[in-house]
Amino acid sequence: MNFDLSSLRQKFKDRDYKLTPQRQFILQVFIDNRDKHLSAEDVHNIVRQQANDIGLATVYRTLELLSELEILQKIDFGDGRSRYEINETNRPHHHHHLICLTCGRVIEFADDLMEDLENIIAQNSNFSIVDHQVKFYGYCQECRKKCDD
Amino acid sequence: MNFDLSSLRQKFKDRDYKLTPQRQFILQVFIDNRDKHLSAEDVHNIVRQQANDIGLATVYRTLELLSELEILQKIDFGDGRSRYEINETNRPHHHHHLICLTCGRVIEFADDLMEDLENIIAQNSNFSIVDHQVKFYGYCQECRKKCDD
DNA sequence: CTTAGTGCAAAACCTTTGCAACTCT
DNA sequence: AGAGTTGCAAAGGTTTTGCACTAAG
Numbered sequence: 127m128n129f130d131l132s133s134l135r136q137k138f139k140d141r142d143y144k145l146t147p148q149r150q151f152i153l154q155v156f157i158d159n160r161d162k163h164l165s166a167e168d169v170h171n172i173v174r175q176q177a178n179d180i181g182l183a184t185v186y187r188t189l190e191l192l193s194e195l196e197i198l199q200k201i202d203f204g205d206g207r208s209r210y211e212i213n214e215t216n217r218p219h220h221h222h223h224l225i226c227l228t229c230g231r232v233i234e235f236a237d238d239l240m241e242d243l244e245n246i247i248a249q250n251s252n253f254s255i256v257d258h259q260v261k262f263y264g265y266c267q268e269c270r271k272k273c274d275d
Numbered sequence: 276m277n278f279d280l281s282s283l284r285q286k287f288k289d290r291d292y293k294l295t296p297q298r299q300f301i302l303q304v305f306i307d308n309r310d311k312h313l314s315a316e317d318v319h320n321i322v323r324q325q326a327n328d329i330g331l332a333t334v335y336r337t338l339e340l341l342s343e344l345e346i347l348q349k350i351d352f353g354d355g356r357s358r359y360e361i362n363e364t365n366r367p368h369h370h371h372h373l374i375c376l377t378c379g380r381v382i383e384f385a386d387d388l389m390e391d392l393e394n395i396i397a398q399n400s401n402f403s404i405v406d407h408q409v410k411f412y413g414y415c416q417e418c419r420k421k422c423d424d
Numbered sequence: 425c426t427t428a429g430t431g432c433a434a435a436a437c438c439t440t441t442g443c444a445a446c447t448c449t
Numbered sequence: 450a451g452a453g454t455t456g457c458a459a460a461g462g463t464t465t466t467g468c469a470c471t472a473a474g
Contacts, residue, residue, distance in 0.1 A: 139449090142452085142453080143453080143454095144447080144448050144449070144452090144453060144454065145448085146447080146448065146453090146454065146455080147448095148454080148455075149454090165438095166438080166439080167438085180455085180456090181455065181456040181457070182439090182456090182457095183439090183440080183441085183455080183456065183457075183458095184454080184455055184456070186438090186439060186440075187440090187454085187455085202351060202353060204349075204351055206437075206438070206463095206464085207437090207438060207439090208438090208439090224396070224400055224402045224404070226402075227405070233400060233402065235396055235399065235400055239391075239392050239395065240392070243388050243389070243392065244411065246388065247373070247384055247411065248413070250384065251373055251382060251384055252415075252416040253373045253375075253382065253411070253413045253414070253415055253416070254413045254414045254419060255373070255411045255412070255413035256376070256412055256413045256414070257411070257412040257413070258409065258410065258411045258412065259409070259410045259411075259412070260407065260408070260409045260410075261407065261408045261409075262393065262396065262402070262404045262406070262407045263404070263405055263406040263407065263408070264397070264402050264403045264404035264405045264406070265402070265403045265405070266401075266402055266403075267401040267402070270403060288474090291427090291428080291474095292428080292429095293427090293428060293429065293472085293473050293474070294473085294474095295428090295429065295430080295472080295473070296472095296473095297429080297430070298429090314463095315463080315464080316463085328431095329430085329431090330430060330431040330432070331431090331432095331464095332430080332431065332432075332433095332464090332465080332466085333429080333430055333431070335463090335464060335465075336429080336430085336465090355438095355439090355462075355463070356462085356463060356464090357463090357464090
């Protein structure tokens with residue numbers, strides 16, 4: 127995903143969407159937080175801290191729009207709210223999440239192996255697979271250390 | 276998972292939980308619908324159809340309890356409500372879900388291969404993995420047929 | 425008996441929507 | 450100018466909670 131403004135502007139133009147200041151601010155939040163998994167409220171707070179108030183409804187509408195444009199990816203960690211991250215399609219492979227059951231930390235990992243699995247499952251089930259979502263739950267190194275003490 | 280009443284009764288007793296009629300009815304719903312993925316409202320409706328009215332709050336509280344006891348497994352298909360299914364630990368392997376993006380149908384598949392993947396990821400990331408959740412999104416055979424017409 | 429469980433209604437939460445005012449192109 | 454966008458407040462949907470009452474062990 128190329129995040130220079132001109133390519134984004136084009137992406138919006140193609141679909142007759144306007145690149146408003148609100149949308150730019152929200153995009154900027156994700157560019158500044160590539161490694162985070164932000165909820166609508168997170169985004170709203172970050173924008174407000176930067177002295178640019180945007181209505182929460184607009185945040186929701188923008189997140190939905192950016193997901194539709196495949197600029198963001200919606201993810202769900204089961205904490206009762208949707209989270210979003212930049213959809214870096216220029217990475218060679220997807221990545222997925224290890225969620226620590228103690229501290230809630232989320233660690234990412236590449237999923238080279240998932241594609242083989244996807245192919246096998248598609249064959250066996252006669253399903254045409256277009257996407258997958260994988261989450262592993264467990265205990266991270268640090269929490270296990272603390273436990274041993 | 277053994278679903279004879281005596282073993283369940285023991286499981287409740289061990290933790291000083293009471294096996295009330297409401298809880299038995301709700302358990303029965305899942306036994307009668309092993310292949311389904313029921314939401315709280317689904318369960319509530321099924322119970323009511325059988326002329327046993329139970330408060331919706333009780334359904335929620337029971338589903339949470341049964342998940343904690345690992346009798347049920349909570350799953351999330353991203354449709355805005357939690358769903359539950361019997362956690363059949365006596366199956367040799369977990370199973371996961373193929374979700375059709377057209378008709379919403381959910382198809383299950385065994386995940387023999389996930390365990391290898393889990394081991395590799397655990398090694399690489401220094402994470403102690405205890406569970407995983409996998410969802411594949413795509414198009415089922417029937418929907419693809421309809422599309423071709 | 426005693427403690428946990430139930431039912432109801434209200435509250436909490438996240439998210440969506442209607443609508444008038446506004447603004448990007 | 451005109452279509453899309455915003456902000457606000459209200460509504461929507463799911464899940465949780467407080468509390469008086471009830472029932473299991």
